Amino acid sequence: MTHRGGPGSALLLIAILLIVWQGLFLGAGSDALAAPLATLGYLAEQLRTGEMWPHIAATGAAFLIALVISIAGGLAVGLAVGLSRIATEVTEPLLLAANSVPKIALYPVVLLIFGIGMPAKIAFGALHGIIPVAIFTMSACRGIPAVLLKSAAVMRLDGWDRIRSVLLPAALPDIVTGIRIGFSLTLIGTVLGEMFGSQSGLGFLLMTAIGLQNTRVIMAVTVLLIAFAATVSSLLLAFEKHLRRRTT
Amino acid sequence: MMRHAMRIRLYRALAVLIPVLLLELMCRLGVVGPLVMPPPSRMLTGLAALLASGAISAALLKTFSNVLVAFVLAALAGIVLGALIHRLSGVRRLLEPLLSTYYAIPIYAFYPLFIVVFGLGDAPQVLIGFMLGVVAVIVSTLNGLDSVPPVMIKTARVCGMGPMRTAWSITLPYATPYLFTGVKLAVAYSFIGVIGAEFIMSQSGLGYEIRFAYDDLDNQVLYPLILLILLAAVLVNMTLDYWDRRLRARRGIQA
Numbered sequence: 258m259t260h261r262g263g264p265g266s267a268l269l270l271i272a273i274l275l276i277v278w279q280g281l282f283l284g285a286g287s288d289a290l291a292a293p294l295a296t297l298g299y300l301a302e303q304l305r306t307g308e309m310w311p312h313i314a315a316t317g318a319a320f321l322i323a324l325v326i327s328i329a330g331g332l333a334v335g336l337a338v339g340l341s342r343i344a345t346e347v348t349e350p351l352l353l354a355a356n357s358v359p360k361i362a363l364y365p366v367v368l369l370i371f372g373i374g375m376p377a378k379i380a381f382g383a384l385h386g387i388i389p390v391a392i393f394t395m396s397a398c399r400g401i402p403a404v405l406l407k408s409a410a411v412m413r414l415d416g417w418d419r420i421r422s423v424l425l426p427a428a429l430p431d432i433v434t435g436i437r438i439g440f441s442l443t444l445i446g447t448v449l450g451e452m453f454g455s456q457s458g459l460g461f462l463l464m465t466a467i468g469l470q471n472t473r474v475i476m477a478v479t480v481l482l483i484a485f486a487a488t489v490s491s492l493l494l495a496f497e498k499h500l501r502r503r504t505t
Numbered sequence: 506m507m508r509h510a511m512r513i514r515l516y517r518a519l520a521v522l523i524p525v526l527l528l529e530l531m532c533r534l535g536v537v538g539p540l541v542m543p544p545p546s547r548m549l550t551g552l553a554a555l556l557a558s559g560a561i562s563a564a565l566l567k568t569f570s571n572v573l574v575a576f577v578l579a580a581l582a583g584i585v586l587g588a589l590i591h592r593l594s595g596v597r598r599l600l601e602p603l604l605s606t607y608y609a610i611p612i613y614a615f616y617p618l619f620i621v622v623f624g625l626g627d628a629p630q631v632l633i634g635f636m637l638g639v640v641a642v643i644v645s646t647l648n649g650l651d652s653v654p655p656v657m658i659k660t661a662r663v664c665g666m667g668p669m670r671t672a673w674s675i676t677l678p679y680a681t682p683y684l685f686t687g688v689k690l691a692v693a694y695s696f697i698g699v700i701g702a703e704f705i706m707s708q709s710g711l712g713y714e715i716r717f718a719y720d721d722l723d724n725q726v727l728y729p730l731i732l733l734i735l736l737a738a739v740l741v742n743m744t745l746d747y748w749d750r751r752l753r754a755r756r757g758i759q760a
Binding site for chain 2: 491
């Protein structure tokens with residue numbers, strides 16, 4: 258962790274990426290991709306006139322519900338398994354294998370069960386997010402120093418008290434890592450879900466733009482998604498580092 | 506000790522078998538309708554028939570060769586770039602925010618652009634698989650090189666070892682377990698990337714076949730194909746996991 262980049266280095270990185278983008282645009286031509294300034298201008302205009310907001314709202318609503326399911330479900334599974342050594346040994350390889358499955362192959366199953374619409378999007382988002390949250394929560398429980406568990410036993414803490422005042426604080430940094438990864442995967446899953454069985458949302462917008470080869474829309478939506486994902490992810494990362502400094 | 510390992514394996518087998526049997530029962534009893542899902546046993550026989558008929562051989566070959574190309578490129582480029590970035594600490598500081606938030610970026614969002622730029626051939630799918638895999642390799646290469654104790658490098662210099670010999674007999678042995686973790690992730694990510702891209706939009710491959718069967722409402726083909734992808738992913742993951750654990754155990758690193 259000695260190589261931490263501050264906000265200054267993030268800004269420099271963004272500037273460099275924009276220059277690379279402009280370079281690619283000059284090299285590949287306007288048929289292939291839209292210029293940075295044109296894309297950002299278009300995005301700003303869309304946000305100002307409000308044309309994109311219904312799609313953002315549709316994606317946002319599905320994403321938030323999916324995220325709540327991912328985090329709550331992942332924590333529940335991760336804690337239930339992680340608090341028992343045997344259950345962890347039995348389940349860990351299964352969860353890791355489930356994590357390596359291309360979830361998109363399961364998309365037809367989700368559609369056949371839920372039908373086209375909001376529930377399918379939510380289910381697909383949660384399907385992406387729940388496993389990483391469970392895996393990180395599980396290994397967070399395993400990583401709790403034995404001395405803390407012994408102290409809890411000596412102090413005769415049990416049940417909810419044990420979880421609340423010993424286990425959760427000790428496991429929190431790793432759990433936040435899981436939530437950060439689960440957050441981004443849930444977003445990816447939700448948008449992917451919208452690309453097929455859906456009539457609204459940013460994924461739907463992307464899919465229509467592909468059909469029309471409208472690079473300006475494709476890039477505007479891509480930039481919006483990346484900006485949102487990178488911002489939230491950086492904030493969670495900063496929170497995680499803060500927690501780790503506090504606990505060690 | 507041995508009995509403990511056996512018991513774990515038994516529980517694990519039950520944890521997989523019991524839900525599958527329940528699903529089979531629910532499908533047979535009609536709780537889950539045949540339009541939603543055929544019983545697992547029929548998925549398995551369907552898969553055997555599908556493989557024997559040769560109808561999906563071309564798609565299999567296409568997908569696995571694209572995964573292989575994406576993975577090999579990601580592993581090579583990741584190790585080379587990782588080693589370069591490790592030497593240039595200024596570049597590393599600059600790239601740190603990108604490396605740590607990279608997997609928050611919806612890489613599939615670039616796929617439409619790749620189609621516009623490269624057309625509907627293999628290149629866009631391979632590129633997506635590559636992009637998903639390469640950063641995992643870069644990050645674990647950096648971790649691996651960080652794990653080499655500076656005193657060993659100094660010792661090598663004192664002993665008059667050249668850069669090649671230092672790399673071969675000191676850096677590589679230390680970094681290998683970390684590199685393997687990156688390589689393992691790259692395999693899974695290339696697989697996910699290629700199949701996802703095929704599913705979103707392409708003209709061949711397993712992802713495309715699944716999409717086609719779904720659009721056709723052909724559950725007799727759809728579910729065997731899904732089962733095939735699940736089995737392939739789980740098998741590859743478990744094999745690599747086994748090697749990974751052996752490698753780590755030999756080096757005395759806790760997973």
